[in-house]
Amino acid sequence: MLCGLNMMSHDIRESRRASDADRLDLMFYLPDLSGGGAERLTIDLCHELQAQGHIAELTVDSRKGENSDIVSPSVRLHELLPGDRPARRVIESGFAIGSMGAMIESCLASRKPVFTWQRVAALAAHLKARRPAILVAALGYAPFIAYWANQIAGHICKVVVVEHNTSSKAFLAEGLPIRKLIRLSQIKALSRRIYPALDGVVAVSNGVAEDVSEFAYINRRSVQTIYNPIPFDRVTRLATEAPGHEWLQDDAAGPVIVSAGRLVAQKNYPLLLRSLAKLNARPGRQMPVKLLVLGDGPLKQDLMGLCRDLGIESEVDFLGWRANPYALMSRADVFCLSSDREGLGNVLIEALACGVAVVATDCPSGPREILADGLYGRLVPPRDVDALVAALVEALDFPESTTEDRIARAAQFSVPTIAAQYIEYLSQFMPQENRICAERKPEA
CATH class of the missing domain: 3.40.50.2000 (Glycogen Phosphorylase B;)
Structure with a gap:
C-alpha cells in the first residue's frame, strides 16, 4: 500500500507541472532555519514548487539552524544579514514615497529597533533587486518585517502571511510574566493595524483561521485555511x-x-x-x-x-x-x-x-x-x-x-497535495501582465 501511495504522489507532481503562463514567482521569508516543523514544511513546499516548475526562493535573516542542511540546491537560499550594510543599500537606491511611516514604525515597535531596522532594510533592498510577484512570510516578526519592507521598497509585490499559531491563546496561558503580556499586547495592536492591509492570510487550520480573524480584526472569510503538509x-x-x-x-x-x-x-x-x-x-x-x-x-x-x-x-x-x-x-x-x-x-x-x-x-x-x-x-x-x-x-x-x-x-496531507492548494490560492495574486507576457509566442 505504501508503494502505491508513493507512486500516487509522484503522479500528482507530474500532472501538475506548471506551464509558462501559470508559473508562480514566489519568495518565502522566514527568520531562520531552526529545527521547528514550520521551517521544515516551508522547505518541503519550496522543493515541491520548484519541482513543479514554479520559482520558489527561500529568504532568511540567518541560514543557521538544524534545517539548513535539508535545503536542496534546486532552491535558491538567500541570507539577508551576513553583514552587508543593507540600510545603506536601501538609502542609495531610494525610499518609496510615503514609506517614512513604515521606517519609523518598524523601529518603535521592536525591543531591538536597530536589529529590526536591519532586517526591514535588508529585505527591502532584496525585494528591489529580486522583484518577486509574491512574498510569503511566516513565523515570529516576519509578517511585520515583510509588510514594512514591501512598503519601503515601493509595493513591489503582494504580501501573504501564513499563520501557524493561535496567538490569542497565548494571552490565556498561565504564569506569563508582565513583560511578556505587554509584548503580546503590542503584537496584537500591530496585527490589528497591519493584517487588514495584507494581500492574503493563510491559516494552517480552521481553528487558527478563527483565532487570527479575531486577534487581528480581519474578516474570517478573507483567511484561507491550508493545512500543513508532511513529506x-x-x-x-x-x-x-x-x-x-x-x-x-x-x-x-x-x-x-x-x-x-x-x-x-x-x-x-x-x-x-x-x-x-x-x-x-x-x-x-x-x-x-x-x-x-x-x-x-x-x-x-x-x-x-x-x-x-x-x-x-x-x-x-x-x-x-x-x-x-x-x-x-x-x-x-x-x-x-x-x-x-x-x-x-x-x-x-x-x-x-x-x-x-x-x-x-x-x-x-x-x-x-x-x-x-x-x-x-x-x-x-x-x-x-x-x-x-x-x-x-x-x-x-x-x-x-x-x-x-x-x-x-x-x-491527504502530502506535500504535492498541499502544494496544489497553495498554487491555486496564490495564483490570484500573480500580476496579469506576467501571464500575458508568458502567453505571447516569440516571433518567427
Whole structure:
C-alpha cells in the first residue's frame, strides 16, 4: 500500500507541472532555519514548487539552524544579514514615497529597533533587486518585517502571511510574566493595524483561521485555511527502518507509548507523565507501559524530576531529537499528544503516516481537524488525567481505526497535495501582465 501511495504522489507532481503562463514567482521569508516543523514544511513546499516548475526562493535573516542542511540546491537560499550594510543599500537606491511611516514604525515597535531596522532594510533592498510577484512570510516578526519592507521598497509585490499559531491563546496561558503580556499586547495592536492591509492570510487550520480573524480584526472569510503538509514519502520510507531502541525491539518489554515535541509548557508533558503513573498503578496491569519522549527543551530537567517524584523513572526515556523519529513511532503501540494548544499539530499527521494508534488532547486547534472528529484517533479534554488514562487504556487494548485507514488519512496531507492548494490560492495574486507576457509566442 505504501508503494502505491508513493507512486500516487509522484503522479500528482507530474500532472501538475506548471506551464509558462501559470508559473508562480514566489519568495518565502522566514527568520531562520531552526529545527521547528514550520521551517521544515516551508522547505518541503519550496522543493515541491520548484519541482513543479514554479520559482520558489527561500529568504532568511540567518541560514543557521538544524534545517539548513535539508535545503536542496534546486532552491535558491538567500541570507539577508551576513553583514552587508543593507540600510545603506536601501538609502542609495531610494525610499518609496510615503514609506517614512513604515521606517519609523518598524523601529518603535521592536525591543531591538536597530536589529529590526536591519532586517526591514535588508529585505527591502532584496525585494528591489529580486522583484518577486509574491512574498510569503511566516513565523515570529516576519509578517511585520515583510509588510514594512514591501512598503519601503515601493509595493513591489503582494504580501501573504501564513499563520501557524493561535496567538490569542497565548494571552490565556498561565504564569506569563508582565513583560511578556505587554509584548503580546503590542503584537496584537500591530496585527490589528497591519493584517487588514495584507494581500492574503493563510491559516494552517480552521481553528487558527478563527483565532487570527479575531486577534487581528480581519474578516474570517478573507483567511484561507491550508493545512500543513508532511513529506509523506519520506516519512513512510523512514518508518520501515530499525528503531534502535530496546523497548521496541523486544515484545517482552511491554506496551510502548511515544510522544514527540518541544519540552515546553505548551505541550503539557506533566499531564502525560501523571497519566502514565496512574495507568501503571491500575490493578490488574501485568506489565508496565513504557514512554519514549522525542524532543528537547528548557523543561527537560523538571520533567525528569517529575518522573522521579512519580516513581516512573525506569518507565520513561527522554531521547532528545532524533533524525528518524518515524522508525520509533511506527513500532510503538500508541502515539500521544498532550498539548494545551497547537496551531495544527503536524506530529499527529506524521504519527498517522506511521500507522500507529493516536490519542490526543482536544486542544485548540488542530487535533480534532486532523483526526476528523475522532474518526482516526481518540480525543480527550485538555488537562484531564483521568480522561487521558482511559483513552490510553482503550487505545492499547482496543485500537479503533486500522493501520491502513490511518496511513490513507495522512496521505491527504502530502506535500504535492498541499502544494496544489497553495498554487491555486496564490495564483490570484500573480500580476496579469506576467501571464500575458508568458502567453505571447516569440516571433518567427
